[in-house]
Amino acid sequence: MQQFTRYTRNAKELLGMAEMKIFWILVPFLATIVVINFFFLSPFLLLATTGFVLIIGIIVFFYAASLARSNFVTRLEHDQLEGIVSSLEEAVIVYDRDFKILFFNPGAERLFLLDAKAIGGVRIVPKDAERNDRRLLAQVVYPSLAPIVVNRSPAGEYPQTTDLSFHDPLLELRVITTPLLGGGGNPLGFVKIIRDRTRDVLILKSKSEFVTIASHQLRTPLTGVNWALSMLVSDPSIGEANKEVVKNAASAGKQLLDIVEDLLMVSRIEEGRFGYRFGEVVLAEFIKNTLTLILPSAKKLGIKLYFDQPKALPPVIADAEKLKMAFENLLDNAIRYNVKNGEVVVKVEQLEGQSFILVSVKDTGIGVPPEEKEKIFTKFFRAQNALKYETEGSGLGLYIAQNVVRSHGGKIWFESEANRGTTFYFTLATDPKLVPAKEVPLEY
16 A cells, blocks of 8 residues: 555656656647547548557657656766765865856855856856955966966876965865866866865965974084084094094984984975975986985995996986986985895986986885885884884985985886895986976975
8 A cells, every 4th residue: 555655645746747748738739639539430441540649749748758757867976976076175166168157056155255146157257356246256266376376197197286365365276177078078068066175275385384483493502512522533532432422422413413404495495485496417427426415324234236237318407406306216215125135225216208208226125114105205104114224213214315306207107025135226307308497396
């Protein structure tokens, strides 16, 4: 009985849907035809005509019912999607190829201080940036109008992520843009998701500023302490026992000063003011000079250095000073976390068909545990086996190396097997067009 009641209720809902109107309009028309035929046709023709009319009615009924169900599912999915999008904290706007607003969720109303009904159907043009009420919306739709724009995605690649910064009032927005594609892949419009990350950026900047100020304040007294300790080490009157204590103190002071310098370096990198000066660098000569500088450290630990010198290669576009920091960090790790009588092999090769040169630094060291590979380039991170092997270190070397390589337009990655060694790879461009035109702040 309950099942019958449910079927009856569903049938009533179906028959009452707007898509069924065509059937209800057709029913009296078909009935009229049958009635007229009853008076003018023979029984055989009447039966044939009535059967034909009935078939047409059934076809129309099932077509209308199918259309009603399909539209009902579509409306249901649309309502569910609209409900989800409407409940988002982020602003979501949709506009067509003519930049006419098609959708404006409550998050967008709060961010842009505009009413969805009032802005719906309105075409946004660059000139709207001159209007107080639509300025922010125009700058989001046309990012080039914003005061500060940082593109986080390669040109022409979707979804596009762009950071927009405003000073009056202070506002930090992240805009993700995705095209709405029609048949044949042609764009019909765009969806923009806008997240207000002002609070997050301010918190991270305040932390960064604290580290910078603290590092600056520590550098001067540490330099003085290290100078005094170095003077004491060279003083013959303090005796051998005391000299050993002073040497240890001087070594600890130098390590602390190195950490302070690394923190200041990271701060400049993150703020986009590391000051790159690019030029042509002959890579083979650059590597030989760097290996010569680091050779004493390798010999002290019993590590052999090898350079698989390539044939003639085009010069790379690089800042030799900054690249040296990154390369030295990779070599330092390869030596420090190597095994006794281990090896470090540096190899350089031209990538076939590309304007990039590949550099690899391979060691026979302790490797990286599989569960920690994803964190290896994270700021301050040190793998557990590295902490056991070598307690000293800031965990900033690979973070700095990664950012230096990326600022050169290259990529850096690694392959590793625990207790079998690690190989770090990075690429450098030979074409100036592949190097970023300007330095930008890092992504918060």
